Amino acid sequence: MAAVIFLVAAAAGGGSAVWFGAQGWGKAANQSPPVLPPATAEVTRQTLTATSEYDGELGYGVATTTTNRLTGTITGLPDVGDVIKRGQSLYSVDGDPVILLYGELPAYRTLKEGDEGPDVEQLERNLEELGYDGFTVDDEFTWRTAAAVEEWQDDLGLAETGTVELGRVAFLPESRRIDGLEVELGAAATPGQPVLSHTSTAKAVTVQLEPSDLADVKTGAEVEVELPDGKRVPAKITELSTEVQAGSGQQEEASTVVIAVAELSGDKAIEAAAGYDQAAVDLIVTTGERKDVLTVPVTALLALAEGGYGLEVVAGGTTSYVKVDTGLFADGRVEVSGAGIDEGTVVGIPE
Structure with missing residues (x-):
């Protein structure tokens, strides 16, 4: 408390905290020796990193649903936890498989000879990746494409029509892990019917954020995940999506939240998390670095009467007060700069 009183007295006398200390308050013969602070610390030079932590759920990210486009009976379903890759069956209708192919553009029409468009190129690229050839990967469905489709259909046990009917394939960005089933074997299959939900195959953390958090959380940002055992592993923000949540009562309005997904980065991170199928974890985001x-x-900072902050500098058995500019705050420390403040300078820690 004495330090604050000294600073206020200096301000009231028209001087600054720096001037007050520099003048050597207490040097008069009738004054007691200066009282040193109860504790001290040295000014250190370092890299200062500020972080924010968010509660997250370790799993496989946000699940999405595949909707059926065929008519018949559900005759085949995968098991929850199965990983389905390009060219494999997601489920079956009337004994015929619905095949997973990779792509961003969803299927929206039957593809046949004479058709043109990016969905044709997407189909042809998958056929090529599956080992079929004799055609050019472009946006034209030619007789050569139809021949490759017939060969593909024969390998799957489908009727060799050379035409890909709407609903026979599901285009998804990558291999998928089955998260849940929406129907049972023997159920009627109808267009528009949800069949199963799926996630990424990569371990990921899902976090609910406030819209204001987007100032610090960006897609592609490198982050850390603290596992239940306390180990921290690297991850990357791969997805940000916005959801509107309805209020729970008549007086509560709907609120907007942001769902962030961060995938674990590297084999070591994946290995460290292998023992957790689902677990509560912390997502650690760097918000600033100096x-x-x-x-x-x-705790060394002193609030000055005229505003701002100062430090009590200890040297040669005496103390003086120096005004400082502050920067980043992190981990109980703060960036400072000011006249006479350098690495190794000893400062007081008030009670």
Whole structure:
């Protein structure tokens, strides 16, 4: 408390905290020796990193649903946890498989000879990746494409029509892990009917954020995940989506939340998380970083009467007060700069 009183007295006398200390308050013969602070710390030079932590759920990310486009009976379903890759069956209708192919553009029409468009190119690229040839991967469905489709259909046990009917394939960005089933074997299959839900095959953390958090959380950002055992592993934000949640009562309005997905990065991170199928974890996001700066404990800061902050500098058995500019706050320390403040400077820690 004495330090604050000294600073206020200096301000009231028209001087600054720096001037007050520099003038050597207490040097008169009738004054007692200066009282040193109860504790001290040295100014250190370091990289200061500020972070924010969010509660997350370790799993496989947000699940999405595949909707059936065929008519008949559900005759085949995968098991929850199965991983389905390009060219494999997601489920079956009337004994015929619905095949997973990779692509961003959803199927929206039957594809046949004479058709043109990006969906044709997407189909042809998948056929090529599955080992079929004799055609050019472009946006034209030619007789050569039809011949490759017939060969593909023969390998799957389908009727060799050379035409890909709407609903026979589901285009998804990558291999998928089955998260849940929406129907049972023997159920009627109708267009528009949800059949199963699926996720990424990569371990990921899902976090609910406030819209204001988007200032710090960006797609592609490198982050860390703290596992239940305390180990931290690297991850990357791969998806940000917005949801509107209805209010729970008559007086509550709908609210907007952001769902962030962060996938674990690298084999070591995946190995460290292998023992957790689902678990509560912390997502750690870097919100600021200052390299090679001078820092002191936050508890060393003194609030100045004229505004701002100061430090009590201890040297040669005496103390003086120096006004400082502050920067980044992190981990109980703060970036500082000011006249006479350098690495190794000793500052007081008030009670």
